[in-house]
Amino acid sequence: MLRLFSSGSYLFESLSNPPFIKALQAFTHATYSTICLAQPKAEKEDPAEKPNNATEVLSKWGCSNDDLMRIYTRCPALRNADATKIQSKLDLLSVMGIGTSDLVKIVNCRPRFFQSRINQSFNERIAYLLSLFETNDLLNKAIVRNPSLLMCDDRHNIEAIFSLYEELGVNKRDLIQMIVLRPTILSRTSFDDEKMEYISRIGLSRDSKMHKYVVTLIGVSRVETISEKVANLQRFGLSEDEVFCLLGKSPHILTLSTNKVQRNMTFILATMKLDAKAILKCPFLLCVNMDTVLKPRVLLAMKVHEIDGEQQIKRPPILRVLRMTEEKFVNSFIKCHEKQVANELMEFYRGTKKVKRLAASSKKSVCTGFPF
Template sequence: MNTKFIALSSFHRLICTPIYFNSLPINLFHPSWYIFSPRAFLCTALACFETLSQELSKLDIGNDLNEPKDSTDVLRKWGCSESDIFKIFSGRKSIEAMGVVKLQSKLNTLSDIGINPSELVKIINCRPHFLSNRIKCLDERLEFFRELFGSREEILKAIVKNPSLLTYDLQGKMRPIVEMYERVGVSKMELSSMLVTRPTVIPRSTLDEKKMSLIRTGVTQDCKMFKHVTVLFAISRSETIHKKIAYLEKFVM
């Protein structure tokens, strides 16, 4: 009995001494309980362990061990292989020095879009400062992409090909450009394929009356080449267009 009493007393001190266990019902471990009633002690111990478990979950003890320590750890936990991490960091100290919280937020956003580690490597190779740019109006932007590209697969293909689609001004640039093309007869479906093959469509497109008159002179709206000619003229400067036309008139026609 003395041996059991010493063991149980040691167990009592082990469980109830730490400061974060102060809220536990320590008085339930009164020695008289388990000396004269082992069953009462066991019931009390089970109740204490249940309370202990609840307190630990509130304190969230141990979770800090799973927190990433640096950018490398963040990328690793996101699913990047060592090869992916090497490619992402290669010559890009700004990413390596990026804060843990900021990088986690960026990667969570990319996960919501559906971008995986291998696609991120392709994006970084294309746009080295991509992770430094802020993605605004994400939900509205994705809804706009669904209207423009249709399927999720096509949206991802367009973003990987032209990551700037996530950073262009949605209301001030992207919507007006798409509406401009629709007014001259280029549908969203036709334009979506051009956005994948020609990443400069959004930032460089302008259509004035001079350009439109040149387009109408060469092709009609029902021509299969109409969308290609329209986009090509829209992203080109007027001076460049006139030089090319002059060249064709001189050497081809």
């Protein structure tokens, strides 16, 4: 107890000693300075430079009012999103060379794009994708068509898909072109025995220009969907072998809905009075738009035949007629007549375009998942 008291008396006496106080102050100041120098100085943020909301960030990035309207229409929740996170993603897109028009397409394709975590391992992912696509332009086109590539981390799966298509006769260069055309190839490709049978029955050699289209379309399609579309064409009198021959000539028919094929085939058979096998020579008849091209132009041809039998559109050039631009078609088949006849034909032509399908306004669109 006495020892403790004596220590306390010594401390009290030391604190009352001016030289000791000066030494203690010097030590405290030196220690504080050392700690402050060891810590990094926080940069003061300028409140004027900090973005306030998503609209301000997107506007400064270059989005016009029309672009903002399209983006917010597709993703209304983006108005209240964190402006800092939006800015960080826009900075990454700027480095890649993606502009405002591409951003609108990306958000239209993936409305929740700004909620995704593309910042994680971004440089490594882009470096790997660039090694596959070889050029920045092709990579940007693929990303705009399928923004999910920016979030794809499964490199082994991508390499396996490239190897699979190479075994089926689609080389790397052709596959990259197909990925730009069909962006979901990397995520939806699957092959089984039935699909391999479909590819063999179409009968295209690996050197054929259509081979890559057939293989990639069948690779991303469902077996049930392919069977349904083949059966739909068989209902109009084509054999199964003829249908597969048709798919070899125009693989794009696999992407058409059964409803569109039914409408076009019904018009071809009932109104144009052509045989069902006419589409084997002219597959474009199934792909052309019914309401704006096929029906108005064919009906106008019939009208011209009623007025002047020598000006009828014959069957051989029908494909060329349907592929004409609107201006060229009007000049070739309407304005070539006298003014009175030309006005009558123009009024009839415009009237055929205004005719709407029965109950089209009340038709419900049923989403069945992936279109083909």
